[in-house]
Amino acid sequence: MTTADLTWNTALLYPAPDSAELEADLGSFDALAADFRERYFEKIAQLQPSSLLEAVREYEALQVRMAKPFCYAHLLFAADSSNETTLSLSQRCSELGSRLSQQLLFFDLELMNLDDAPFQALCSLPQAAPYVHFLNGIRKFRPYTLKENEERLLTRKNLTGVSAFTRLFDELSASxxxxxxxxxxxxxxxxxxxxxxxxxxxxxxxxxxxxxxxxxxxxxxxxxxxxxxxxxxxxxxxxxxxxxxxxxxxxxxxxxxxxxxxxxxxxxxxxxxxxxxxxxxxxxxxxxxxxxxxxxxxxxxxxxxxSYEFDEARDLVVASYGAYDAEFGRIVADFFTERRVDVMPRPGKSGGAFAMGISPQTPPFLLLNFTGTLRDLATIAHEAGHGLHFVLSQKQNMLNYHAxxxxxxxxxxxGEMLLTRRLLDSESDxxxxxxxxxxxxxxxxxxxxxxxxxxxxxxxxxxxxxxxxxxxxxxxxxxxxxxxxxxxxxxxxxxxxxxxxxxxxxxxxxxxxxxxxxxxxxxxxxxxxxxxxxxxxxxxxxxxxxxxxxxxxxxxxxxxxxxxxxxxxxxxxxxxxxxxxxxxxxxxx
Structure with a gap:
């Protein structure tokens, strides 16, 4: 594989961090969130079950639209946190995400505080079945939730509090x-x-x-x-x-x-x-x-x-999944053939490894830091398993996408167990x-x-x-x-x-x-x-x-x-x- 093949191709999401497509998406969110808030704020309790369900679907669609550019910014930041363009985009998305959370916060709160009778009427709709677990999940936090203004203050405070310290930790660690x-x-x-x-x-x-x-x-x-x-x-x-x-x-x-x-x-x-x-x-x-x-x-x-060369390690992992299920093997192989994996360590790149599932409509990505050890081989199998999970769960809607x-x-x-079994079965030494x-x-x-x-x-x-x-x-x-x-x-x-x-x-x-x-x-x-x-x-x-x-x-x-x-x-x-x-x-x- 060439050096380029070992870095992920984020152009699958957007052509570049300064592309018109990315700007159009990011520039649309404030208006979309404001429109959603104007139509539903303090009105959830008055809606009929069918209208409530439509609101949930609109909320889901907003989550799908926002996931792609925000995850794109995170991928760029993980690949090189020292790049000024990447840093600027990451900070912009962080601040935008905070604003959007404040605008949309009311929806969860009003669903949470909905009386039991209309809430059950919503959940009883046959078309609402894919959303029932999500809706019940919101209600679990009912005893611990504050009023909307207080929740908005906490969300706004996070931008200069928890989010700022998280960013400091990431930038220092990567530097x-x-x-x-x-x-x-x-x-x-x-x-x-x-x-x-x-x-x-x-x-x-x-x-x-x-x-x-x-x-x-x-x-x-x-x-x-x-x-x-x-x-x-x-x-x-x-x-x-x-x-x-x-x-x-x-x-x-x-x-x-x-x-x-x-x-x-x-x-x-x-x-x-x-x-x-x-x-x-x-x-x-x-x-x-x-x-x-x-x-x-x-x-x-x-x-x-x-020790393992990367090509050998990749082929062993793909073969391990393929031996269990041919389709699983193809799904894992696609991460590499479609360049949705960033492989080698380098200055400025995040440490460790992760898989990023974006939405049911968008392919997931993997980050590795491969150095050739047996542990690194297992890490490929591990993150590929995450990626497989994200692909298979794309049958779900966005609100039920993440396990x-x-x-x-x-x-x-x-996946690590499958790899170990394959290695043990094929190794005579x-x-x-x-x-x-x-x-x-x-x-x-x-x-x-x-x-x-x-x-x-x-x-x-x-x-x-x-x-x-x-x-x-x-x-x-x-x-x-x-x-x-x-x-x-x-x-x-x-x-x-x-x-x-x-x-x-x-x-x-x-x-x-x-x-x-x-x-x-x-x-x-x-x-x-x-x-x-x-x-x-x-x-x-x-x-x-x-x-x-x-x-x-x-x-x-x-x-x-x-x-x-x-x-x-x-x-x-x-x-x-x-x-x-x-x-x-x-x-x-």
């Missing part, structure tokens, strides 16, 4: 440059390139890579501390205004999962931390170390230092098979145990911030204490790891998102066990799960694939599966 000696030469690295060295065979390189990365964040600790403190303070004040009982409660309501169920999920996970510690001790033996450090967790085994957070990781984690088995165990640990650590840290951060400003030393102490619970005496944390909290964007972009990874991983382990047992008969239910998008609750969606997440021992079954993998590794050793 950081790192210098480190490697192979006898001092080189400049992006953050993603440095983190990829945690898969290096030399333990000194792994230590210096993690230390260099985290110490650079420490050098900017004043800014990161200000961002985290202010984000937590802002959230806490808003929760107090709305009457929530805990900082995680609004996330759980949105996810349609009771607080008690989330707590149970995390408690079961913490009760199984011993499995992770058992594996860490095994890994130390495999690496010839008395005790591993946290920079050694993803180290390759001495016998296998395989709820607990199910948002289902297709991505299932026992040493490489051992490496693959370790990689899968490490992946499950990272997406269950580590995510619970992150969620516990986030909860403590918000709880303690409500009592006063948190110093960097205090934030770091909370961070290390939660990690100590997972690592026990099996893993030594390096000194720079006290800054490990400072680069995790989920804390900034998607509050309390992390437990969704745990939810999804354990759900997928159950789904994959069903697939192995049932074969072809499993596939229709799983496809229905992905196609449902956000049209059902997590419990109802899981039932489409034959899974009951309310069963008392459901979460433990996933850890029993992990325990089996560890025993299998012991047998190989």
């Amino acid at each position: 950081l440059r790192y210098s480190m000696e490697l192979d006898g030469q001092v080189r400049e690295f992006t953050g993603e390139e440095l983190l990829s060295l945690l898969h290096h065979h030399d333990p000194d390189v792994r230590f210096r890579a993690m230390t260099t990365f985290l110490e650079k964040h420490g050098q900017n600790g004043i800014v990161f501390n200000a961002v985290f403190n202010n984000m937590a303070l802002d959230h806490g004040q808003e929760m107090e205004l709305r009457g929530y009982s805990s900082p995680i409660q609004p996330t759980n309501i949105g996810n349609e999962i009771p607080d008690e169920a989330v707590e149970h999920l995390m408690a079961v996970t913490e009760a199984n931390y011993g499995l992770a510690q058992e594996y860490f001790r095994l890994k130390a033996g495999l690496l010839g170390m008395e005790k591993i450090r946290n920079c050694d967790i993803y180290a390759p085994l001495a016998e296998s230092r395989k 709820p957070l607990p199910l948002a990781e289902t297709a991505s984690v299932f 026992p040493l490489l098979r051992k490496s693959l088995l370790c990689a899968k165990i490490e992946d499950i640990i990272a997406t269950t145990f580590r995510q619970t650590v992150l969620t516990r840290f986030e909860l403590r951060l918000h709880t303690e911030r409500s009592k006063g400003l948190l110093t960097n030393d205090r934030v770091s102490r909370i961070w290390l204490e939660e990690n100590e619970k997972l690592f026990g005496n099996a893993v030594e944390m390096i000194p720079a790891y006290s800054w490990g909290w400072s680069y995790i964007s989920h804390f900034i972009h998607s509050r309390f998102y992390c437990y969704s990874y745990t939810f999804a991983e354990l759900l997928v382990l159950a789904l994959f066990q069903n697939y192995c047992e049932k074969g072809e008969s499993f596939k229709p239910g799983y496809r229905s799960l992905l196609e449902s998008g956000g049209a059902l609750s997590p419990t109802e969606t899981a039932r489409l694939a034959g899974i009951d997440i309310t069963a008392g021992d459901f979460w433990q079954k996933g850890y029993d599966f992990l325990g089996g993998l560890i025993q299998e590794l012991k047998a190989v050793l």
